[in-house]
Amino acid sequence: MTQTLTLTWTTVCLLDRLEPDRGVAALVDGVQIALFRTADGLFAIDNRDPVSGAYVLSRGIVGSRDGVPTLASPLHKQVYDLRSGHCLDLPGVAVARHEARCRNGLVEVRLRQEG
Template sequence: MMQQETWLPVCALAMLLPAQGRSARVGEQQLALFLLGERVYALDDRDPVSGIALLSRGIVGDLGGEPVVASPLYKQRYALMDGRCLDDPALGVRAWPTRLEGETIWVKLS
């Protein structure tokens, strides 16, 4: 049986600061949210190297035009678009689709 994908409200857009991460829990999922320009990105907050939920505290930047977050512990950089690690292809985090409805951020969890 195919699992249905569900859009869930996470928080108000006003809760995010530009180019800074914010942690949010949606059900059992711990997310790291990032606002860059008018786009909101959502990644798993758990750093795959340390196992600690702290990517939301990482340094947000740009690598060759691609928005990234660097883990605050070991400095691996993860693409905000798809969660792949730019420093080690064996690593990565899940990226979640987002959308805005009015001033509310929604994330599609499956």
């Protein structure tokens, strides 16, 4: 049985520092994440592309597919659901997602790690 371990909230930046529909990379508790601000909310996923292994997802293309907020990898263009991390193009492939929120104008991330 897999158990999800949830760590504490970490302040990453001011909300105003995030440009809509553009990603930024951040280091949270030693984990590279890709953080996105979209019309649908804030999203945090691992910055590591699960297909190529490169840390590039923060440079991906934000969009939507059938109303689902998505991110296309900048390398091979696989599309990921920003809400779940699941790849919409390759069954069984996913990127780890993390919780993101804004409190008092500050963006905070809480890592979710499988263990």
